[in-house]
Amino acid sequence: MKRFLLVIVACCTALSVAEAKQKMPENSDDRVYCYELNPERRRIVAIPNIDGYITLKGDFHMHTSYDDATVSPQGRVREAWAEGLDVIAMTPHIGVHKNKGIRLKDYNIPYELAAKEAKKWGVTVIKGVEITRAKPFGHMNALFLSDCNGFSEKRYVRDADGKLLTNKDGVKINDEQTLAADLARAEEQNAFILWNHPGWPDKKCTMYPVHKKMLEEGRIHAVELFNAHEWYPKVLDWFDKYELPMMANTDAHSPTGMDYGKLVRPMTIVFAKENTVEGVREALFAKRFLAFFAQKLAGDGDLIKQLITKSLQVRVLDAKKGLLEVTNISDIEFTTMYGDHMNPVIFSPREARRVTVPKGTVLNFTNCFAGRNTVKMEIW
Ligand SMILES: [Zn+2]
């Protein structure tokens, strides 16, 4: 009996070895390509189109190894594609060169490298620069430039010995002449002017007279509500008061995978007629965009309502009782309060849930900001 068992075990072992050998790829001599780890993967960020427009996921503020970041322009394009974006802007700081051996003489180069790479991946790249000054002016992106050169590297006031002068708070003093020339240079190219991170670096989100004047003259087209890892609630008040549209951008300096990991990266959602530079330009100047970050959506209330309507598909199970099956087809989480619920009712990304919402009930979407007010609407 023992011998019989041994024979069976031996046979099984021989069979499994043969099986294992057969499972190896035929061309596995020395080098086996791991398709399981194929790096060319794109995350699909589900945000539906609205009527008449396609929804583009964009990031209009980022840096590369050509100014003070650690990723090449081509790397930025690949990150964008892999992380589900459709459009990005190259916005090198003017006059900032942090990486030894790289000193941009031609500020169009990051765009040119990115645009060439982007053709392979179907990403749209916008040509821009970041006009970089101390506060009160701060930083502003000039987007849709035809030429990134001609902006001034002489940014601050110096004494006769070339030493940088500072004010009583230790802040560098802007050279007003070069600043005015830089803005004129951007405006002669019909640039879209984005006021970046108004609450950085001093944690004070202040609208200085220079901004007020520019706003009154229609020379600032948008402001960042969100930048990198922070947001500025005061910007919601400016939206209410000045109808100043809001963006969420990464201002990426590190690899974005390090910054946001598996989370959906912050983005500006654009409703465009087509995914081209011209299409994006038209949409931005027409103010058809929203800021989306950390499951917060902010901007024009009507656009948000359209996006909610397309994202939440409602099936009425019992009209009398108000029993619904609501399927959220998007990657946006919608948090609502309504009726006598003490706790929020959350419609999670790509999930259906059954809820009782009597006809005519107004839901308060507490993570959707049309300025300071949250969006309130019926869903059926
Ligand atoms: Zn900046």
Ligand SMILES: [Zn+2]
């Ligand atoms: Zn920046």
